[in-house]
Amino acid sequence: DAGVIQSPRHEVTEMGQEVTLRCKPISGHDYLFWYRQTMMRGLELLIYFNNNVPIDDSGMPEDRFSAKMPNASFSTLKIQPSEPRDSAVYFCASSLEGTGTDTQYFGPGTRLTVL
Amino acid sequence: GEDVEQSLFLSVREGDSSVINCTYTDSSSTYLYWYKQEPGAGLQLLTYIFSNMDMKQDQRLTVLLNKKDKHLSLRIADTQTGDSAIYFCAESIGSGGYQKVTFGTGTKLQVIP
Numbered sequence: 056d057a058g059v060i061q062s063p064r065h066e067v068t069e070m071g072q073e074v075t076l077r078c079k080p081i082s083g084h085d086y087l088f089w090y091r092q093t094m095m096r097g098l099e100l101l102i103y104f105n106n107n108v109p110i111d112d113s114g115m116p117e118d119r120f121s122a123k124m125p126n127a128s129f130s131t132l133k134i135q136p137s138e139p140r141d142s143a144v145y146f147c148a149s150s151l152e153g154t155g156t157d158t159q160y161f162g163p164g165t166r167l168t169v170l
Numbered sequence: 171g172e173d174v175e176q177s178l179f180l181s182v183r184e185g186d187s188s189v190i191n192c193t194y195t196d197s198s199s200t201y202l203y204w205y206k207q208e209p210g211a212g213l214q215l216l217t218y219i220f221s222n223m224d225m226k227q228d229q230r231l232t233v234l235l236n237k238k239d240k241h242l243s244l245r246i247a248d249t250q251t252g253d254s255a256i257y258f259c260a261e262s263i264g265s266g267g268y269q270k271v272t273f274g275t276g277t278k279l280q281v282i283p
Contacts, residue, residue, distance in 0.1 A: 059212070097275035098213075098258065111270075146212050153269060161212025 059162035061147050067168045073135040076165045078147030079128055084160075086153050089122055089132050090146040092164070098146075104130065105153065137169045174274035176259055181280045188246040190277045192259030195240060199261040200269060202235060204244045207256040207276065216244075216257075246279075254281045 060079040068074055080087045089101040102112040107124045115122070119138070124130040134141055144166050148159040173195040182188045194202070200221050205213040219226045219233045219242075226233045232245040246253055256276040262269040 098273040100271075148212070158215045159213075159271065161214065163210070163212050 059147055059149055059160050061145075061162035061165050063165060064163065065166045065168075067170065068137055069170050070138055071136045072169075073133065074137045074141075074167060074169075076132040076145050076147075076167070078130045078132070078162060080130070080147070080149030081160055082128065084149035084151050086150045086159075087124060087130050088146075088148040088150075088159060089130070090148065090161075092144045092146060093142075101132070134167075137167075139169045142167055142169050174259055174261055174272055176257075176274040176277045178275065179278050179280070181282060182249050183282050184249060184251055186249055188244075188249045188253065188279055188281075190244045190246075190257050190259075190279065192242040192244075192274055192277075193240055194242065194259070194261045194272075194274075196261060196263055196272075197237075197240065198263055200264065201262040202233075202242050203258075203260040203262070203271070204231075204233065204242075205258040205260060205273070207258065209255075213258060213273075249279075249281050251281045251283055254279055 062077045085106055088103040090098050091101055092098045101114045102122045104124045120134055122132045144164045146161050146164045148161045150157045150159045176192045201218050203218040204216045206216050207213045217228050217231055219235050230247045234243045256278050258276045259274040260271050262271045
C-alpha cells in the first residue's frame with residue numbers, strides 16, 4: 056500500500072480564497088483523522104471520521120472549516136474563506152481501528168500558506 | 171482534562187544517549203506512545219507502552235513510565251545523526267472502542283556529529 060496520500064503537498068493562496076485539502080487513507084482503514092500543526096499550538100486534532108461518518112469535530116476552529124468523507128477512500132478539508140492565521144501544516148492520518156494498540160498512519164502533510 | 175507536555179529542544183552528541191521527557195495529566199491513560207517526525211514528513215509511531223507497564227525496550231529505544239508521577243521518557247542509546255527529528259509523546263484515553271489520542275508539543279532532537 057502507498058500509505059496515506061495527501062494533496063497538494065504545498066498550497067499558497069491569498070486571504071479570502073477557498074482552499075481544499077485532499078486525503079486518501081490506507082485501504083481498509085476505518086478511521087480517518089485531520090490534524091493541524093503549528094509552532095504555537097503543536098499538533099491539534101481537528102476532526103475524525105469512523106466509517107465515513109464524522110464523529111468528533113470539536114477541534115474544528117470555526118465555521119470556515121468543513122470536512123467531508125464521501126466514501127471510504129477520500130476525504131477533504133475545506134477552508135472558506137481562508138485567513139493568514141490558517142497557515143499551518145495539515146496532516147491526514149488513518150487507522151485500522153480506534154483501539155490503543157492501533158497505529159495511526161500519517162500522510163506527508165500539506166503545508167498551507169495564506170498571504 | 172488531557173494535557174501532554176514536553177521540553178521543546180534537546181541537543182546531544184553522536185554516540186551519546188538521548189533522554190526525551192514527557193509529562194501527562196490524565197491518570198486514566200491506557201496507552202502512551204512515542205512518535206517520530208522527520209523533516210517534511212508525517213508522524214511515525216516508534217513505540218508504545220501499556221499503562222500497567224514500567225518499562226519497554228526495543229533495540230536502541232527504552233521507554234520508562236512512572237505512572238505515579240505521570241512521567242514518560244524515551245531513551246535512545248548510541249544516538250545517531252539519523253535520529254535527528256521531532257519526537258512526540260502521546261496518550262490514549264478510553265476503554266473499548268475508540269481511544270482518543272492526545273499529542274504533546276514535540277521535542278526537537280538535534281544530534282551533533
